[in-house]
Amino acid sequence: MVFLASARGRIVVLALRLVVAGVFLAAAIPKVLDPASFATDIDNYRMVPDALIGPMSVGLPLLEAIVGLALLTGVHARGAAIVASGMLVAFATAMVQAIGRGIDLDCGCFGHVVETQVGWLTVGRNVVLTLSCAVIALGPDLPLWPIWRPRNARPDLEA
Amino acid sequence: MLVETLRVLVVGVCMGAGYGVVAGVPTASEYRAATTCAPPVETHPEIGWIEQDDALALLDDVDVVFVDARSAADYETGHVPNAIAMPMDTGAIDESTASLVRGARSVITYCDTSGECAQSRRLALLLAEDGAHDVRVLRGGIPEWLSNDYPAESGPCRVCP
Numbered sequence: 507m508v509f510l511a512s513a514r515g516r517i518v519v520l521a522l523r524l525v526v527a528g529v530f531l532a533a534a535i536p537k538v539l540d541p542a543s544f545a546t547d548i549d550n551y552r553m554v555p556d557a558l559i560g561p562m563s564v565g566l567p568l569l570e571a572i573v574g575l576a577l578l579t580g581v582h583a584r585g586a587a588i589v590a591s592g593m594l595v596a597f598a599t600a601m602v603q604a605i606g607r608g609i610d611l612d613c614g615c616f617g618h619v620v621e622t623q624v625g626w627l628t629v630g631r632n633v634v635l636t637l638s639c640a641v642i643a644l645g646p647d648l649p650l651w652p653i654w655r656p657r658n659a660r661p662d663l664e665a
Numbered sequence: 666m667l668v669e670t671l672r673v674l675v676v677g678v679c680m681g682a683g684y685g686v687v688a689g690v691p692t693a694s695e696y697r698a699a700t701t702c703a704p705p706v707e708t709h710p711e712i713g714w715i716e717q718d719d720a721l722a723l724l725d726d727v728d729v730v731f732v733d734a735r736s737a738a739d740y741e742t743g744h745v746p747n748a749i750a751m752p753m754d755t756g757a758i759d760e761s762t763a764s765l766v767r768g769a770r771s772v773i774t775y776c777d778t779s780g781e782c783a784q785s786r787r788l789a790l791l792l793a794e795d796g797a798h799d800v801r802v803l804r805g806g807i808p809e810w811l812s813n814d815y816p817a818e819s820g821p822c823r824v825c826p
Contacts, residue, residue, distance in 0.1 A: 546696045586669075623756075
């Protein structure tokens with residue numbers, strides 16, 4: 507916590523935030539443009555009732571996009587990091603159950619732009635991103651710019 | 666921070682709901698039709714699906730080769746008779762095994778799940794790029810084959826190098 511409040515720590519937090527934001531935006535855009543393909547991906551996990559697949563295929567990408575934008579701009583970034591970590595844990599759980607049931611499928615993580623088979627590598631990637639989100643949530647509330655000063659810092663008290 | 670989290674959630678869910686109302690929500694027939702009609706490998710439209718009964722009709726044809734994309738352990742548990750094991754665990758094909766299918770008139774790949782079976786589609790792509798002729802992906806994979814009570818055998822691959 508002390509390190510995260512230091513100048514280096516702030517740079518680390520901001521860098522992680524931009525990386526996670528980039529991942530979420532890159533994941534959201536293809537799905538927003540092609541919800542039917544994303545619905546197919548959700549269906550292939552065989553864990554979501556039919557009635558929820560359609561709404562999820564439209565809602566999840568928008569939520570990913572909002573989370574990505576919040577992390578990018580720094581507006582409610584720590585709250586977005588918590589939402590992101592919840593989503594990542596849910597996605598990782600879906601992958602683990604697919605692996606456990608022997609379902610061989612594309613993860614659908616980035617729509618059909620990048621096809622990646624579900625496996626322990628994709629689960630591990632989600633774990634790393636979840637840990638990054640935890641660091642962001644525990645770190646200082648930083649605007650995108652300037653990176654060296656917390657948003658709530660008072661210059662008159664820093665001297 | 667809880668308030669921030671709730672705000673992000675509410676905005677995201679509301680925007681998702683709004684987008685769903687404006688753009689519409691995919692129905693089951695739409696997203697399952699996409700799976701059914703789309704070629705197994707979008708970049709290679711010459712690779713097509715083959716239905717279970719059509720594949721069964723080719724089972725005794727010596728010029729048609731079935732190729733199993735699953736792991737060696739899954740193959741040994743049960744596979745299409747005389748199928749060649751070409752596990753896609755590494756994402757690459759074994760050169761000496763691939764040479765067995767180059768002379769075949771048709772090659773049929775399959776794996777363990779129906780629908781979007783990634784391993785059999787990836788194997789089909791690699792074999793087509795390797796020069797195999799008339800490569801198809803078995804729709805429904807081995808689960809549907811077994812549920813149809815079509816012929817199957819167990820044990821290691823006898824013809825594999």
